[in-house]
Amino acid sequence: MGTMNERSIASRGAAALSDLGGNIRCDRQAEEILQAFWGEIRDGAQLPPELRGLMEGAQLGPPGVRRSLVMEQPGERLRVEATAVGRGRTHLRLWREPLKQVGAAPDPTPAAKTNDPLTQREREVALLVAEGLRSIEVAERLGIASQTVKSHLKAIFDKMGVRNRVELARLLQQQ
Numbered sequence: 001m002g003t004m005n006e007r008s009i010a011s012r013g014a015a016a017l018s019d020l021g022g023n024i025r026c027d028r029q030a031e032e033i034l035q036a037f038w039g040e041i042r043d044g045a046q047l048p049p050e051l052r053g054l055m056e057g058a059q060l061g062p063p064g065v066r067r068s069l070v071m072e073q074p075g076e077r078l079r080v081e082a083t084a085v086g087r088g089r090t091h092l093r094l095w096r097e098p099l100k101q102v103g104a105a106p107d108p109t110p111a112a113k114t115n116d117p118l119t120q121r122e123r124e125v126a127l128l129v130a131e132g133l134r135s136i137e138v139a140e141r142l143g144i145a146s147q148t149v150k151s152h153l154k155a156i157f158d159k160m161g162v163r164n165r166v167e168l169a170r171l172l173q174q175q
Helices: 028-038 049-060 111-115 120-130 135-142 146-160 165-174
Strands: 012-018 024-026 066-073 076-086 089-098
Touching: 012 028, 024 028, 028 066, 028 076, 028 089, 049 066, 049 076, 049 089, 049 135, 120 135, 120 146, 120 165, 135 146, 146 165
Parallel strands: none
Antiparallel strands: 012 024, 012 089, 066 076, 076 089
16 A cells, blocks of 8 residues: 555654544654555545544543554554543544564565464454453444354364464464
């Protein structure tokens, strides 16, 4: 998605706010960071689905508890932390950082996508569980049954070679 080459990506951070309607308020620096991952996002626009889910998780949880999301694309990583700050607003902290490329030039298709043993839905469940959400919370967020989340977790544990949620979270943090 991003058009910048690896050398021009500098580590940097920014902040933004969202309201319960899913609208984002951000300055130019935050806008640039977000555009590297979601193209045309602008101040006042609707949050992309990944960030909307993160915002909703922060709003449903206890005040002050941070929820986080990490996304990668060739050559860079985006980290987002969301914290409910009252009156339906969510504070988003954004960090964009370069990733070191090992070996040949990166393939246009990220290796993580092609070598990922998990289906897209299993990956979604795994990331939400790694954030600390309970099965019922994951089910509500994704619009599926709690038992379906448990079935996905069993498949995830088998595919990833882990025994529980804690091991899964640690493994995903290392990736």
